[in-house]
Amino acid sequence: MRTKNNFLKDRNLRLLLIFILLGLIFRLVLMPITLHVDLLSASFRQYLFVDNKIFRLFLLPEVFLSGYFALIKPYIRLIPEVMNKTIESGQYGIFAEATDTVDLFSRSSIAMRTLFILKLPYLLFEVLLIPIALRMFKNSREKLLFFALWWLNPLILYSTYVWGRYDIFAIFSVLISLHYARQKKDAKSLIFLGIAIACRESFVLVLPLYLIYFYKNYIKTIINILVAFLPTMFASIVFDFLKSQNSNAISSLVIDSRIFSFSIDYVLKAKLGSPWFEMSPLLLLLPLLYYLFYRKERRSFLDLLSFNTSVMIVFLSLSYIHAHYLFWLTPFFVYLIIFNKKILWPVIIYLISAFLYFDAFFGVNVSLAMFRPLNYELFSNVGSITDNLFFSLRKENLLVILNTARLASASIVVYLLFKKNNEIKAEN
Amino acid sequence: MKLKLKINLISVSLIFLITVLFFAVYQFGELDLIAKNNENYQIKEIYTKPLKNESFSLKSGTVSFEIIPKRNYVSSIILFGKKPRYFFGEENSTLSLNINYVKNSGQEVNVHEKIAVSDLGSYSRVQTSIFKINIPPLEDCKNRKVFVSISSDQDNSALSELKIWNDDYDPSPYDDAKPKITYRVYTTDFFYDLLDNFSNDPKFFKYYYILVGTIFLAIIILLIVEKKKD
Numbered sequence: 329m330r331t332k333n334n335f336l337k338d339r340n341l342r343l344l345l346i347f348i349l350l351g352l353i354f355r356l357v358l359m360p361i362t363l364h365v366d367l368l369s370a371s372f373r374q375y376l377f378v379d380n381k382i383f384r385l386f387l388l389p390e391v392f393l394s395g396y397f398a399l400i401k402p403y404i405r406l407i408p409e410v411m412n413k414t415i416e417s418g419q420y421g422i423f424a425e426a427t428d429t430v431d432l433f434s435r436s437s438i439a440m441r442t443l444f445i446l447k448l449p450y451l452l453f454e455v456l457l458i459p460i461a462l463r464m465f466k467n468s469r470e471k472l473l474f475f476a477l478w479w480l481n482p483l484i485l486y487s488t489y490v491w492g493r494y495d496i497f498a499i500f501s502v503l504i505s506l507h508y509a510r511q512k513k514d515a516k517s518l519i520f521l522g523i524a525i526a527c528r529e530s531f532v533l534v535l536p537l538y539l540i541y542f543y544k545n546y547i548k549t550i551i552n553i554l555v556a557f558l559p560t561m562f563a564s565i566v567f568d569f570l571k572s573q574n575s576n577a578i579s580s581l582v583i584d585s586r587i588f589s590f591s592i593d594y595v596l597k598a599k600l601g602s603p604w605f606e607m608s609p610l611l612l613l614l615p616l617l618y619y620l621f622y623r624k625e626r627r628s629f630l631d632l633l634s635f636n637t638s639v640m641i642v643f644l645s646l647s648y649i650h651a652h653y654l655f656w657l658t659p660f661f662v663y664l665i666i667f668n669k670k671i672l673w674p675v676i677i678y679l680i681s682a683f684l685y686f687d688a689f690f691g692v693n694v695s696l697a698m699f700r701p702l703n704y705e706l707f708s709n710v711g712s713i714t715d716n717l718f719f720s721l722r723k724e725n726l727l728v729i730l731n732t733a734r735l736a737s738a739s740i741v742v743y744l745l746f747k748k749n750n751e752i753k754a755e756n
Numbered sequence: 757m758k759l760k761l762k763i764n765l766i767s768v769s770l771i772f773l774i775t776v777l778f779f780a781v782y783q784f785g786e787l788d789l790i791a792k793n794n795e796n797y798q799i800k801e802i803y804t805k806p807l808k809n810e811s812f813s814l815k816s817g818t819v820s821f822e823i824i825p826k827r828n829y830v831s832s833i834i835l836f837g838k839k840p841r842y843f844f845g846e847e848n849s850t851l852s853l854n855i856n857y858v859k860n861s862g863q864e865v866n867v868h869e870k871i872a873v874s875d876l877g878s879y880s881r882v883q884t885s886i887f888k889i890n891i892p893p894l895e896d897c898k899n900r901k902v903f904v905s906i907s908s909d910q911d912n913s914a915l916s917e918l919k920i921w922n923d924d925y926d927p928s929p930y931d932d933a934k935p936k937i938t939y940r941v942y943t944t945d946f947f948y949d950l951l952d953n954f955s956n957d958p959k960f961f962k963y964y965y966i967l968v969g970t971i972f973l974a975i976i977i978l979l980i981v982e983k984k985k986d
Contacts, residue, residue, distance in 0.1 A: 342982055349975045356968050360960075440953075441960035696789075703949045706941065709826045711790035719790060719834065719936075 340468045344475055348458065351479025352451075358489040359447045360440035361702040364693075365430050367492030368410075371397075371446055375407050383571050388526045388563045389494040391570065396449050406433065406442045431708065434700040443492075443701060450488045450496050454479075457500060464507045470666055477662045483679065487655035490698055495655055498527035503659040505538075506636075510629045514542040518552050522559040530656060533643055534636045536618045541632045613642050630667060634745040636660050644682075645738040651686035651694045654679060664745070671744045678737035685730035688714040688723065767983070785943035788831060790936050820905035823937060829893040831940035833904065852907045853889060859896040867892060871906075893940040 374390055374397045376382040385391055397404075410429045433439055461478070465471045478484065488496045501524035508517035521538060524531045535556055539549055621627065621635045637660040644653060665672050687694045695712035711719070718726055823830070855867035871889060894902065954961050 339982070339985065342978055342985075346975060346978050346982070349971050349978070353968065353971055353975065356964075356971070360964070437956035438960070441957050444960070444964070701953075703946070703953055705826055706789070706939075706946070706949065709789075709791040709939075711936070715790050716788070 340472060343472055347472070347475045347479050354480070354485055355451055355454075355489050358485060359451070360444040362490040362492070362698045363430060363434060363439070363443055363701050364491045364698050367443075367446060368429055368433060370492075370494070371404075371407050372411050375404075375411065377570075379408070383573065385567075385570070387494075387528070388566075389497045391563075391566060392497070393449060393494060400445055403445055404442050406436050406438055410436075430700065431704075434704050434708070439701045447489060447492060450494070453496060453500070460504070464504070465666075473666045474662060477665055478658075481658060481662070483655045483658050483661075487652040491652040493652055493655070495528055495652075498524045498531065499655065499658050501527065502531060503662070506633065506659060506663055509538065509541065509632060512542075514548075514552060515555055518542070518556040519558065522556040525556065526559040526563045528656070530643070530653075533614065533639050537621055537632060537635050537639065540618070540622050541627055610643065610646050613646070614639060617642065633660060633663055633667070637664055638742045638745055641678075641738050641742055645735055649686075650690065651683050654682055668744075671741055674737055674740045674744060678734065678741055681730055681733035681737055684714055685727065685734050687712050688718075688726050688730055691715070782943050782947065787941045787943070787946070788938045789941055790834070790938055791826065819907075820903065823902050823904065824899060825894070825897050825902060825937065825939070826899070827939045827941070828896055828898045829940040829942065829945070830891070830897055830902070830937050831893045832888050832890045832938040834936040834938065835887045835889070853891065854905045854907070855891060855894070855902060857894070857897055857900050857902040860898070860900065861896060863896075865894070865897075867894075888938075 370386075370390060370393070373384045373386065374394045376384055377394050378397045378401065385394065410433050413432060414429050433442075436442075461474065462471060465474055484496070484499075487493050501520045505517045505520035505524065508514075508520065518538060521531065521535065525535070535553075538556070539552055542552055543549055617635060617639050621631065624631060637657065640657050640660060644657065661671075661675055665675070683694075691712045692710075695714075696710045696716075697707055697712075699707045710716070714726060714730075721729075823833075851871045853867070853869045853871050856865070858864050869891070889906075
């Protein structure tokens with residue numbers, strides 16, 4: 329029987345509030361002082377759509393954020409100012425459009441205020457979903473652990489509030505899908521996974537595991553696949569409608585926006601940071617993981633969680649990605665650490681080594697230069713974190729060391745996930 | 757309801773220690789940051805004729821260049837040089853470092869230092885070496901032309917060449933060999949810059965401070981209540 333009293337004791341409530349407020353402080357501090365070119369690019373596209381009806385939106389969350397843009401238009405005059413200057417200079421392009429405008433934007437006296445407003449929907453989204461998060465976990469220990477791991481999570485802070493990406497919507501959908509998977513509610517779980525896929529297509533990689541987990545018969549599986557892709561189909565209809573509203577202004581600059589930008593080239597072309605491979609190791613490892621899960625006689629929720637995490641770790645470790653994509657591991661890690669604390673330190677080491685690897689690889693795009701609005705003359709002229717710490721090492725050697733650490737710690741995490749020790753039963 | 761606070765000696769000591777550490781860092785803290793942007797490093801005048809198009813030799817001669825720092829307190833110059841394998845066999849070799857610039861206040865600054873070759877760094881690479889030349893942090897050098905010259909004091913043999921790459925030469929696609937300078941950033945300096953930037957938009961930051969301050973206060977109160985309940 330469900331008992332409310334377990335959580336409503338004062339101490340638990342106080343600790344919960346402390347975690348949330350601490351998380352809030354970190355978010356509020358980071359919001360106005362960091363800027364990445366991706367945030368500007370997305371803002372430009374949303375502004376173009378709202379102001380000029382030019383459709384260049386990339387993914388589903390940008391459609392939602394465009395609605396927000398319509399509301400805040402009077403408060404973000406810096407965006408059109410910077411955009412117009414970029415257009416006048418002839419530098420308007422798909423990705424390069426905002427590269428030089430980062431400097432232009434950062435120097436403005438209202439840059440920090442504008443950044444705060446641009447990132448506000450992410451904060452409001454997280455706050456509004458607190459009641460949903462509270463209902464997702466049974467006992468007070470799980471609730472407290474979840475709120476500590478979520479609200480103080482550096483991956484969320486980095487990807488959402490420093491980099492300014494909108495993957496938070498996809499991540500939360502995955503979390504809810506896992507919650508329903510734990511309760512064996514296949515339709516609800518797959519709908520939310522479908523929303524996550526529509527927001528960020530990479531989560532399609534875990535769909536086969538869900539289908540195996542919920543497998544009853546072939547017809548049911550086919551229905552489950554359709555359910556999972558319903559949000560994507562609906563989003564495509566929305567995209568087609570919005571495209572039809574496209575104005576003809578600057579038509580030569582309009583690109584073919586699409587819901588599913590995930591490129592199969594990613595996987596097949598072996599461009600995975602390992603040039604000595606002729607073929608992608610993912611083509612072997614992913615089917616292997618699916619097969620191992622399929623072969624299990626009994627598939628518990630923890631098994632689903634472990635295999636989901638393994639698939640995402642393998643994908644991210646063998647792909648050419650930006651550092652903030654590590655964020656996609658958040659819902660899986662958060663859930664797993666609640667039930668299997670042994671993986672906490674290997675996860676931390678994996679994330680640190682992966683982050684440093686991408687920092688060394690991509691340089692200032694990942695690093696301190698994102699704090700440019702805080703102090704333009706300082707941060708626009710600094711090297712990356714690895715440059716400052718390890719400048720004496722030759723870059724090739726540094727990349728090899730960090731990549732080895734990253735892959736080794738990823739292997740340890742995957743190994744621990746398959747090892748059944750100290751797991752707490754998570755079934756209902 | 758009367759709020760009773762129990763004074764805990766350990767908590768007070770810890771808070772005191774954290775406060776002292778904070779002010780110590782604020783007052784004396786320094787941070788070296790590498791400025792990668794090549795605009796900060798411009799080779800203007802070379803007294804030694806380059807042996808090849810891509811490098812300049814310090815073989816019994818002088819290499820000079822000019823930098824225009826974006827901040828005050830330049831504290832080191834990082835150069836990528838070619839290191840023949842016998843270079844560090846010259847135990848007693850020294851170089852003369854001369855720095856000359858005019859401060860924004862109009863005062864001329866001349867720095868003369870002797871650098872032991874063995875101090876230049878022992879970072880080994882296949883073809884290149886990194887030489888970090890530490891200099892006294894240059895005050896008031898922001899946006900000023902700072903003239904740097906490095907001379908060899910001895911008539912070094914051909915095996916003791918110190919070659920410095922100019923900003924166009926990149927020996928490896930992974931190797932960022934462009935010269936760099938390091939700024940010594942003092943914590944007080946950093947915080948003043950920060951507050952200066954915040955004061956550019958007082959209308960927004962007024963409300964921002966209230967919001968952040970309120971949440972911070974709420975956390976403190978909750979922690980005190982939590983401590984009290986224990």
